[in-house]
Amino acid sequence: MLLALAWKNIWRNKKRSGIIVAAITFGLWGGLFSSAIMVGMTESMVETAISRNLSHIQIHKVDYDQNRDIRNFLPDGPRILSEIEDFGGVSAAEGRTLVVGMAASASSSYGVNITGIIPEDSKKITDIYSKIVEGSYFGTDKRNQIIIGTKLAERLNLKLNHKIILSFQDLQGGIAYIACRIVGFFKTNSSQFDEANVFVLQKDLFRILSTAPIVHEIAIRVQNIEKLDMVMASLRSAFPDLQIESWKDLAPELAYLSQNANIYMYLFVGIILFALLFGITNTMLMSVVDRIRELGVLIAIGMKKSKVFSMIVLETVFLSLTGGLLGIAIGMISIAYYGDTGIDLTAISVSLESFGASAILYPILPVAMYLVLTVMIILAANIAALLPAWKATHLVPSEAIRTY
Amino acid sequence: MALIEIDQLNKIYNTTAVAVHAVRDVTLRVEKKEFLAIVGPSGSGKTTLLNIIGGLDNPTSGKVLIDETDLSTLSSSDLVEYRLQHIGFVFQAYNLIPVFTARENVEFIMLLQGVEKKEREERAIDLLKQVGLSKRINTRPAQLSGGEQQRVAVARSLASRPAFVLADEPTANLDTESAESLLDLMEDLNQKHEMTFIFSTHDERVMRRARRIITLQDGEVVSDKIVEQKK
Secondary structure, three states: OOHHHHHHHHHHOHHHHHHHHHHHHHEEEEEEEHHHHHHHHHHHHHHHHHHHHOOOOOEEEEEOOOOOOOOOOOOHHHHHHHHHOOOOEEEEEEEEEEEEEEEEEEOOEEEEEEEOOOOOHHOOOOOOHEEEEEEEOOOOOOOOEEEEEEEHHHHHHHOOEEEEEEEEEEOOOOOOEEEEEEEEEEEEOOOHHHHHEEEEEHHHHHHHHHOOOOOOOOEEEEEHHHHHHHHHHHHHHHHOOOEEEEEHHHHHHHHHHHHHHHHHHHHHHHHHHHHHHHHHHHHHHHHHHHHHHHHHHHHHHHHHHHHHHHHHHHEEEEEEEHHHHHHHHHHHHHHHHHHHHHHOOEEEEEEEEOOOOOOOEEOOOOOOHEEEEEEEHHHHHHHHHHHHHHHHOOOHHHHHHOOO | OOOEEEEEEEEEEEOOOEEEEEEEEEEEEEEOEEEEEEEEEOOOOHHHHHHHHHHOOOOOOOEEOOOOOHHHHHOOOHHHHHHHHHHEEEEEOOOOOOOOOOHHHHHHHHHHHOOOOOOOOHHHHHHHHHHHOOOOOOOOOOOOOOHHHHHHHHHHHHHOOEEEEEOOOOOOOHHHHHHHHHHHHHHHHEEEEEEEEEEOOHHHHHHHHHHEEEEOOOOOOOEEEEEOOOO
């Protein structure tokens, strides 16, 4: 009955309650949706980076970070690669031959990272093949095929089937040249990546370098991302002399964003709730002031102050939860809708791509967030109720009864 | 033993620059089954005296004993409980809970007492029948006339099975017909159910029904008369 009274009381002034419910609803919806966009963007940046070239785990020679010389390849790399392909928890692995060099066209030149790959293996690790916007992904049997990014093509003024000259240090310390024909252009979400990376077939590199297969980097996809740390530990144990790093080690800025996205999200929504708290307190204070005589009567006829306090808290919680749950519901629906269709931000795609985010954003919010938010609303309501409830319980019934 | 014993009661308000002696050396006894009116002009201290008897206000000095319980010995929280269990209130402006029906208003006080739902409902319906509102049980106060609202307030005051009912100007907002009808009801409850009623009033209609009239002037009892009941 006390619950019923509290619920009925909040709807006595429908306009006033409606306004604060609307404020809570739209405030929370805005907070949730913004958070979902933020989380979606972070997830997109992480997933895009992993799919583009990062992979889940990379293996190098211990000092490769300090010395990216072509001669600093993994000793016995192909054998290690073969072992890793059969390693527990590993979904796929590819060996990459990495060379830093210059790409030159008839009109210009630019420093690039040249990656020698086996396309069939690479397809299991990266999604570059799906980012081909013109031409094909090593579709022919011809020698010296190359795919380059659209950004580099613009810089070097290159078209499909044009030739491009790559020059780089060979294994003996000299300079090697290879004239490649462009068979495809890729366009990823990162214009920086597209400008600085080219892909050639490993066999072409080995032929130019006159070497047996060499591998500088083994990129790995794990079967279950939740078990990444476990796979890492097993690999480190099996290959103690190699540098084994997860995507979090390789891209700490992304790991930081990913790990802290939830904290920012809670902080953001918390600030919104904090601001709403003043509105809720004001509404409830007005409600108490409007009912001074009635509350005085309740205390006079024998309603204990603790019950009066509980009633005001209940009213505040009901009011806040009505707006809060509506906000959560609208948030869930809109996040689910745009999570499926995506939000097209192609109008600002240039700036988004400059830091590796997709132009189509898919808002996403962990389910736990909704539960935590409900608890946060109840907590905020309890805080907002303190002042009005205190005022209500400190009424002097003999005076309150005579208030008109 | 008297139901209410008031001994040398004084109430002085110091809220303004000049102290106001609202109740001055009041000593009186109220027996069970009385139908008593405290009368006097505005500002004579009627409501203050009623509030002190009802435990809504504290005296500056003196004592109020109800069924031998000295109200001054009770804490604020105990006073609330005491009011709930022993005193019924009827106010001038009815003061019902507007979002509740007549039945829920009567039930609410029993809820505060911890009475079981089924018993609450039965007693509330029974009381509303007693006050002549059997057809208005599920009606909200806004849809009731002033007289009907005051009848609900009377039913509410009786719901806690109090030792006595304090009624502060209960007929002040009622037309003659409603006032007479309400007084009929209260007299009936007094005579048939031996309920003690103490009124604070300056309404002639109440004074005509009262069997004892205590007159206050400037906070002092200036007369205390047992009167023949007249209609």
